[in-house]
Amino acid sequence: MCYAIPGKVEIIEQKIVTVDYYGEKRKAINELDKLKVGDYVFAQGGYVIQIVPEAEAKSILEMWKELFWQLQETDVRLSSPGSETSSDRKLSKMLDKAMESRELDKEELLYLLHLQDEEGLSLLCKSGNFLRQKHLGNSCCVHGIIEFSNYCAQNCLYCGIAAGNSKVHRYRMSDEEIVGTAIQAIEAYGFKALVLQSGEDPEYPAPRIASIIREIKKSAAALIMVSPGEVGVEGLKELYEAGARGLLMRFETSNPALYEKIRPGNKLETRLSQLRAAYEMGYLVLTGSLIGIPGQMEEDILSDIMLAKSLHAEMFSFGPFIPHPDTPLGKHPLDSSRKILKTLAVSRIVDPENAKILVTTAFETLDKEAREKGLSAGANSVMLNITPYQYKKEYAIYPNRAHVEESIPDQIEKTLSLLKSLGRAPTDLGVNRDF
Ligand code: SAH
Numbered sequence: 001m002c003y004a005i006p007g008k009v010e011i012i013e014q015k016i017v018t019v020d021y022y023g024e025k026r027k028a029i030n031e032l033d034k035l036k037v038g039d040y041v042f043a044q045g046g047y048v049i050q051i052v053p054e055a056e057a058k059s060i061l062e063m064w065k066e067l068f069w070q071l072q073e074t075d076v077r078l079s080s081p082g083s084e085t086s087s088d089r090k091l092s093k094m095l096d097k098a099m100e101s102r103e104l105d106k107e108e109l110l111y112l113l114h115l116q117d118e119e120g121l122s123l124l125c126k127s128g129n130f131l132r133q134k135h136l137g138n139s140c141c142v143h144g145i146i147e148f149s150n151y152c153a154q155n156c157l158y159c160g161i162a163a164g165n166s167k168v169h170r171y172r173m174s175d176e177e178i179v180g181t182a183i184q185a186i187e188a189y190g191f192k193a194l195v196l197q198s199g200e201d202p203e204y205p206a207p208r209i210a211s212i213i214r215e216i217k218k219s220a221a222a223l224i225m226v227s228p229g230e231v232g233v234e235g236l237k238e239l240y241e242a243g244a245r246g247l248l249m250r251f252e253t254s255n256p257a258l259y260e261k262i263r264p265g266n267k268l269e270t271r272l273s274q275l276r277a278a279y280e281m282g283y284l285v286l287t288g289s290l291i292g293i294p295g296q297m298e299e300d301i302l303s304d305i306m307l308a309k310s311l312h313a314e315m316f317s318f319g320p321f322i323p324h325p326d327t328p329l330g331k332h333p334l335d336s337s338r339k340i341l342k343t344l345a346v347s348r349i350v351d352p353e354n355a356k357i358l359v360t361t362a363f364e365t366l367d368k369e370a371r372e373k374g375l376s377a378g379a380n381s382v383m384l385n386i387t388p389y390q391y392k393k394e395y396a397i398y399p400n401r402a403h404v405e406e407s408i409p410d411q412i413e414k415t416l417s418l419l420k421s422l423g424r425a426p427t428d429l430g431v432n433r434d435f
Pocket of ligand 1: 158159250324
């Protein structure tokens with residue numbers, strides 16, 4: 001199983017290295033002392049995570065070589081916008097402009113978010129897919145997520161594991177279980193990037209999570225990202241020092257009044273200040289919002305996309321709100337998947353060159369074909385849930401979560417076969433940006 005293609009280090013300039021993948025060059029940050037020019041490495045999210053022994057690297061490269069080009073060919077074919085045009089001249093003009101990488105203004109982006117007809121939506125998605133291919137190629141990162149506790153001190157109106165929901169069966173994984181699950185995911189299943197997520201659980205203060213990260217990093221190499229909610233700037237520093245390099249924390253909505261309504265007792269600015277601090281510290285920021293919460297307008301969705309971009313999001317995580325019956329918003333009707341598809345495609349138009357755009361499990365819960373649809377609308381990232389089965393089903397932020405009943409090998413197999421059919425490589429080559 002392989003979720004990364006090794007690259008060869010060509011240049012080392014202090015902490016920045018240039019890595020070659022079959023002729024494609026990417027830059028990455030290196031924190032490994034022993035690295036030399038000529039070494040083979042795995043990189044994730046723009047970080048070198050591991051030196052790969054030459055023989056192993058060469059055999060993986062040999063195995064991938066042909067497939068790598070075949071996949072690229074398939075991807076180029078499937079993402080070509082074709083000759084289809086719209087009877088809506090205004091829409092055609094906007095999409096042409098987007099595909100030429102010219103910036104659309106707010107009014108144009110809102111027009112796209114308001115699209116209702118199938119033909120328009122399909123063209124929008126095709127444009128998103130075209131831009132993804134043009135700027136980022138066929139890489140699709142496949143991360144794993146471990147949900148280590150469903151206790152939460154917060155009372156968010158939308159969330160099934162909110163403190164006030166007494167119907168939830170609560171669990172906490174022990175430190176050994178978390179470390180063991182992570183190491184198994186890395187060593188047995190080949191994951192190169194993992195997210196450690198939980199409710200805001202005071203039983204896991206930053207020093208405890210830091211020690212878990214250190215234990216994982218002692219015996220396995222992976223990009224570790226955290227998602228325990230707000231831990232404060234000091235907490236973030238502690239986790240960074242322990243080796244965390246990504247923070248997954250959605251701002252949930254960019255509308256401050258709506259935020260205070262759905263997250264009683266909390267302020268949007270507190271969350272944003274921690275996301276900004278995390279970026280300054282060197283974290284990869286993974287953030288986004290809930291799409292379809294009551295009271296949210298298309299203008300809010302556009303602000304959400306713009307906010308994610310202004311926070312330097314490495315990954316945009318926009319997922320549909322799915323009402324949970326045991327929450328105050330439980331009676332809100334379920335949205336269609338169109339809104340989220342439009343959000344993904346417009347996100348790609350807004351950040352064509354850098355963003356990893358995630359197809360969330362919530363979207364897959366809403367629509368069985370979400371992965372294929374999302375990946376064909378500009379998205380290029382998926383996350384597999386690798387929480388042990390007995391816990392996974394209790395992390396019920398919303399009901400009937402997709403994939404809960406699937407084993408990890410099953411999830412991997414299905415993901416790889418879908419990616420292959422779409423011409424995507426389950427790997428994260430990183431982007432070609434300046435550091
Ligand atoms: N404690 C962490 C993780 C929270 S759970 C934090 O505060 O960031 C992870 C995500 O689940 C949340 O950010 C929220 O956007 C999402 N979520 C919660 N309830 C949901 C629902 N009913 N439908 C869809 N997504 C939901």
